[in-house]
Amino acid sequence: MRRMMLNGSLVLTALVTIALCSLSWGQATKAEEDQRLGMESHIGKLTGHATSAQGNYRRYCVGCHGELGDGEGENAQWLEPKPRNFTLGIFKCRSTTTGTLPLDSDLFDTIGRGLDSSNMPSWNPLSAQERADLVAYVKHFSARFVTEKPGTPIEIPKKPELTAERLKAGQEVFQRVECWKCHGPTGMGNGPSAATLTDDQNRPIAPYNFHDGKRFKCGTTDEDLYRIFMTGLDGTPMPSWSDNIKPDEAWDLVFYLRSLQPMKSKEKELARQIGLKSGAAAAAAPAAQQ
Amino acid sequence: MISVLLLLAIGLLWPARSVSAAAEGKITGTVKLDGAAPHMKGIDMSKDPFCVKQHENSPAHLENVVVGAGGGLQNVVLYISQGLSAAEASQAPAKEPVFDQKNCMYTPHVLAMGVNQKFKVMTSDQTTHNIHPLPNPLAGNIPWNKSQPPGAPPIESSWKAEEVAIPVKCNIHPWMHGYFVVVKGPYATTDEKGAYTIENVPPGNYTVTAWQEEYGTQTAKVTVAAGKPGTADFTFKAK
Numbered sequence: 001m002r003r004m005m006l007n008g009s010l011v012l013t014a015l016v017t018i019a020l021c022s023l024s025w026g027q028a029t030k031a032e033e034d035q036r037l038g039m040e041s042h043i044g045k046l047t048g049h050a051t052s053a054q055g056n057y058r059r060y061c062v063g064c065h066g067e068l069g070d071g072e073g074e075n076a077q078w079l080e081p082k083p084r085n086f087t088l089g090i091f092k093c094r095s096t097t098t099g100t101l102p103l104d105s106d107l108f109d110t111i112g113r114g115l116d117s118s119n120m121p122s123w124n125p126l127s128a129q130e131r132a133d134l135v136a137y138v139k140h141f142s143a144r145f146v147t148e149k150p151g152t153p154i155e156i157p158k159k160p161e162l163t164a165e166r167l168k169a170g171q172e173v174f175q176r177v178e179c180w181k182c183h184g185p186t187g188m189g190n191g192p193s194a195a196t197l198t199d200d201q202n203r204p205i206a207p208y209n210f211h212d213g214k215r216f217k218c219g220t221t222d223e224d225l226y227r228i229f230m231t232g233l234d235g236t237p238m239p240s241w242s243d244n245i246k247p248d249e250a251w252d253l254v255f256y257l258r259s260l261q262p263m264k265s266k267e268k269e270l271a272r273q274i275g276l277k278s279g280a281a282a283a284a285a286p287a288a289q290q
Numbered sequence: 291m292i293s294v295l296l297l298l299a300i301g302l303l304w305p306a307r308s309v310s311a312a313a314e315g316k317i318t319g320t321v322k323l324d325g326a327a328p329h330m331k332g333i334d335m336s337k338d339p340f341c342v343k344q345h346e347n348s349p350a351h352l353e354n355v356v357v358g359a360g361g362g363l364q365n366v367v368l369y370i371s372q373g374l375s376a377a378e379a380s381q382a383p384a385k386e387p388v389f390d391q392k393n394c395m396y397t398p399h400v401l402a403m404g405v406n407q408k409f410k411v412m413t414s415d416q417t418t419h420n421i422h423p424l425p426n427p428l429a430g431n432i433p434w435n436k437s438q439p440p441g442a443p444p445i446e447s448s449w450k451a452e453e454v455a456i457p458v459k460c461n462i463h464p465w466m467h468g469y470f471v472v473v474k475g476p477y478a479t480t481d482e483k484g485a486y487t488i489e490n491v492p493p494g495n496y497t498v499t500a501w502q503e504e505y506g507t508q509t510a511k512v513t514v515a516a517g518k519p520g521t522a523d524f525t526f527k528a529k
Contacts, residue, residue: 197461
């Protein structure tokens with residue numbers, strides 16, 4: 001009997017120890033996160049404070065991105081693509097190189113713009129200060145924003161004058177680096193590799209179709225388009241091209257991609273004038289390889 | 291009194307150990323598969339005519355389990371998981387690890403490297419690849435995704451945390467799937483006979499871990515003495 005009691009008390013001690021350990025573990029992570037609540041964001045003259053965003057996050061963001069910022073909000077199960085998991089610190093829309101943290105202004109722009117073809121709306125109805133505060137709050141979910149600095153933003157030279165030569169050169173870049181493998185010979189998002197693409201969570205993801213006239217995920221300007229393919233979209237199959245496309249060629253490619261879109265543009269008009277067949281030559285590229 | 295003696299003993303032993311570290315030992319052995327080698331599916335590369343052409347005479351197969359003559363298991367990474375001093379654990383082998391994209395396959399299929407060791411990713415192919423390592427960012431390594439069209443210069447990079455293992459894929463060619471294995475200290479990868487040698491191991495007692503992508507890890511205790519290599523053989527059971 002005595003022995004049983006001894007055993008019992010041993011088990012009890014063990015249980016209490018385990019309970020205490022797990023409690024302190026939980027507290028440690030919570031404490032860490034609370035510590036990060038001092039996170040700030042700096043966008044131009046604005047300074048955002050994570051603590052000031054708690055109310056807005058709970059009201060507008062928590063449903064999808066979740067209380068822990070892990071993208072597991074109660075609505076997440078119904079959404080495709082899935083809400084971003086902020087704890088990883090990996091973001092599609094960056095002006096910085098692949099594998100690095102975005103600038104505060106990148107996150108600020110994403111919150112304001114929203115993400116086309118997803119459930120993330122534009123949050124421009126909130127004031128700039130409120131959005132800056134939310135940037136700080138988004139950052140506080142990832143320890144990376146404490147230990148790492150954002151990457152170096154890629155340089156975007158001034159846009160050159162559009163010429164027929166540049167437009168043709170852009171088409172050549174499209175073929176040479178084989179954008180068509182995913183985006184299709186004519187940019188319709190139907191390349192040979194399109195059907196098997198998956199994102200970093202192994203969920204199917206479609207390459208952009210230049211012909212359907214939808215906005216790009218990371219901004220609508222020519223500079224945004226330049227930035228998208230040069231930095232790549234982290235977390236997706238879209239790689240960074242900044243090592244393999246020179247700045248001058250990148251602008252050529254921007255012109256060519258614009259000519260594929262259905263919207264009226266100088267590029268589209270010029271392509272029509274010079275009889276640049278969107279993708280006719282590109283379509284021959286896979287055949288030429290055989 | 292005992293603790294003082296113990297401290298003294300440790301104090302006396304410490305320099306001795308450091309000195310002996312200069313005398314290089316090694317750990318050798320063989321990794322085998324027990325049972326029939328699983329069937330490795332052929333790869334349909336018809337998405338990319340260039341890739342198809344490279345394999346006209348040698349059909350490509352998946353490389354998750356590569357078994358050689360006598361049951362030797364290739365592409366198993368061996369590393370020392372216990373017993374190295376901090377200084378020894380920070381020393382990676384001198385040879386630069388190189389990952390080549392050749393004939394639309396990864397060569398080697400599994401590339402071992404040290405923490406913070408520079409490695410190179412190159413392409414020998416006349417088709418565009420994207421190289422997309424997917425480490426766990428919460429464990430300290432950050433995923434990236436870079437393109438490598440034909441003729442592009444090698445990509446140099448390194449990983450700052452230990453991670454066994456980081457999946458690597460090419461989104462353009464979905465069958466291309468390999469691993470980076472990032473470990474501390476000396477390491478080795480088994481050849482086509484399943485043989486390995488971990489070089490530059492100072493005399494001492496160690497735990498060696500063997501990692502195989504399908505079968506997981508196994509460990510063994512090994513003693514390396516001056517002038518006498520330690521041996522550790524491993525056998526993974528076929529599923």
